[in-house]
Amino acid sequence: MIHWVVKLRIAAISFLNPAPLMWDFEHSPRREELAGRYELMWSTPSVCAARLAANEADIGLVPIAAYPFHPGMQIIPGCTIASRRHVRSIVLVVREGRAMDGIRSVALDTSSRSSAAYTRILFDRVWKAKPEFVAHGPDLDAMLATADAALLIGDPALLALEDREAREARTGERLVYLDVAEEWHRLTGTSWVAAFWAVQPASVERSGMGAARLIADFEASRDAGLAHIDDLVAEWSARMPLPAATIRTYLTENIWYRLDASCMDGIELFYRYGAECGALPAAPSVHFLRG
Secondary structure (H helix, E strand, O other): OOOOOOOEEEEEEOOOOOHHHHHHHHOOOHHHHHOOOEEEEEEOHHHHHHHHHOOOOOEEEEEHHHHHHOOOOEEEEEEEEEEOOOOOOEEEEEEOOOOHHHOOEEEEEOOOHHHHHHHHHHHHHOOOOOOEEEEEOOOHHHHHHHOOEEEEEHHHHHHHHHHHHHHHHHHOOOEEEEEHHHHHHHHHOOOEEEEEEEEOHHHHHHHOOOHHHHHHHHHHHHHHHHHOHHHHHHHHHHHOOOOHHHHHHHHHHHOEEEOOHHHHHHHHHHHHHHHHHOOOOOOOOOOEOOO
């Protein structure tokens, strides 16, 4: 196993959706090889971005909304967390019968900056409303006790969808679960993109690894993960109270892992619309790490 003088620190996300991207980093036979040049740190999407910006990490799977705030970062090509229509794991929950333009407050799951920005864009461009957005932990009952609507992301969103019938029986309250990616696709016709791998280019230079090697490692891990969906379903079925079929559908149909042209079109519109409604700073130029 080759050890680089300086290992690259990876800020990774401990959710279900990046699991295929992380396959080689977590499984033999390549896990041992990659451990010689990378060090993993697990956290939420927003913390990944903060660690990368503070130079506490060299590579991070960051929300795309973080990129305009840190223009020195470069994007590792090839990999993403995206959806071409329904994502399931980003849901805006509102009470049935409530008009969207009458919503005055939204409790936002604090785990992702991008999902919050998408929600602000949709309220601005689709629902023509300007509610107050309040950060809140991902507890649906508590969120709806303090706001007219609630945004859940990641595993809490998936669990809320599974629990919706039981919750209605428990509370007698009927709710509507809007898929944010589907609403985005309806607005723009492009893919909805949550995150991509970003890197501090100076860190790559210090490591002596070279950009081509790094890009190849991350794309190979993605491809290996997509080839081991059955194994991932078995692993995550033991970790989460979700049916295996739900996990399989999520990883194979809801999430898209290749940073393609439709994703780039979606990112461009996200930055433009986000800047226009004040959710993001001026749209940045996108820079890729080149091998």
